[in-house]
Amino acid sequence: MSDEKPKEWRTAITSNQDGRILIRGYNIDNLIGNKSYAEVCFLLLKGEMPTQAEAKMLDAIFVSSIDAGIAPPSAVAARTIFSGGNSLNAAVAGGILTLGDAHGGAIEKAAKLFQDELKDKNNIDVNINQMAQKIVDDAVKNKKRLAGYGHKLHSVDPRTKRLLEVAKSLNFGGKYVELAAAIENEFRIKKPEQKLPLNVDGAIAAIMSDMGLDYRLGKGLFIIARSAGLVGQVFEEWMREKPFRRLRSDLHEYDGVPERQLP
Ligand SMILES: CC(C)(COP(=O)(O)OP(=O)(O)OC[C@H]1O[C@@H](n2cnc3c(N)ncnc32)[C@H](O)[C@@H]1OP(=O)(O)O)[C@@H](O)C(=O)NCCC(=O)NCCS
Structure with missing residues (x-):
């Protein structure tokens, strides 16, 4: 020594x-x-x-989150920053800064919830459905948004379905995936009027938990995946668009006080 x-x-x-x-x-x-x-x-x-299965699963997670078009906050921010005359690295970094509880960051929060509920319960007979009922009852009662559920566009997130199929085929559809699905089911029962599907962030959160990955890596996995998408978005902005984008006038309005005199 x-x-x-x-x-x-x-x-x-x-x-x-x-x-x-x-x-x-x-x-x-x-x-x-x-x-x-x-x-x-x-x-x-x-x-x-x-293992081969772990590598394949992680690769599938990265592919599922690589890009989601021009509209999400990260792509809008990255392209806007570039459009203001900044470098590609500033624009991509700005896009990454938008990632929070509603976008990408939901993986970390959802994985924390799943892991807090189920970690160290390997040998204990847990009733997953009862656990899900409790979690959803608490969310409804306290008007809490559960990370990993809901989507702006999809009533069923297409990426979730495919990721869960891959997870199952690779033996990563364990107790965390079971809990994530049970919560989705509870939402269907308790809040039928709102479509709250398990979204891609929630699916990744459950699968990474079944892979034994710490919840604190959740946002990191998304950043690794989406950085490629953001480089693509910014490069396209660079190649195709003129600098200084402005919102079109039909997309914004002023609704403050009218012109007035100084007192
Ligand atoms: C993704 C998200 C922003 C989409 O929101 P939206 O479809 O525009 O839904 P709204 O914000 O209009 O909410 C509609 C209702 O559903 C509820 N709701 C939405 N997402 C919810 C969630 N995850 N858990 C519990 N309730 C939720 C809202 O509280 C609201 O209820 P109210 O009408 O009683 O006030 C939203 O579902 C959310 O915040 N999800 C959690 C974060 C997340 O997983 N993000 C990753 C997205 S891929």
């Missing part, structure tokens, strides 16, 4: 010494060309190489 005090800046992720870059101990020379981006992301975040 060395008596040397640990240095102030420490990392167990990557060592970069003497011309050798080792990610979690694996030489990057061997990773390049042999391992996929999703596999190395998993290695980086969890410390070990994924």
Whole structure:
């Protein structure tokens, strides 16, 4: 054991010494060309190489969140920042800053809820349906929005359906996915007038929990995926549009006080 005090800046992720870059101990020379981006992301975040099923699942999660068109807050912000005359990196960073409880950030919150409810309950016989009833009753009573449910456009989120199929085929449709589906079902019973499907964020939250990933990685997974989409959105803005976008006049109005005299 060395008596040397640990240095102030420490990392167990990557060592970069003497011309050798080792990610979690694996030489990057061997990773390049042999391992996929999703596999190395998993290695980086969890410390070990994924199984084939884990790699496939993580890749599917990334694909599900890569882009959702020009309209979500992140794409609007990124393109607007670029349109104001800023660099691609500022625009992409601005897009990422929009990610919060309603957009992308819902993964972290939903995964926290699922993990708080079910973590350390491996050997205990839990009644998932009762648990879901309690969660939805509490949300309805206290007018709380449950992260991972509801969608602006879809009454059934198409990405959720496909992701859950993939999860099931890879054996990641465990107790967390079961709880997520039971909550969706409870919403259907208790709030039939509002369409509150399990959305893609909620599905990712449940699946990542079944994969043993900490809820605090939820937003990070979305950022890794959506950064590619945002680079695409900003690059397209750069190639296609003139600078200085303004809202068209039929899209905005002033509804404050009319012109008045100084007192
Ligand atoms: C995604 C979201 C913003 C879409 O909202 P929307 O379809 O425009 O719905 P509204 O904001 O008009 O809400 C309609 C009603 O449903 C309720 N509601 C919406 N989402 C809800 C949720 N996740 N949990 C509980 N109730 C919800 C609202 O409280 C509102 O109830 P009220 O009419 O009694 O006031 C919304 O469902 C939400 O905030 N979900 C949680 C965050 C999330 O998962 N985001 C990821 C999206 S992919």
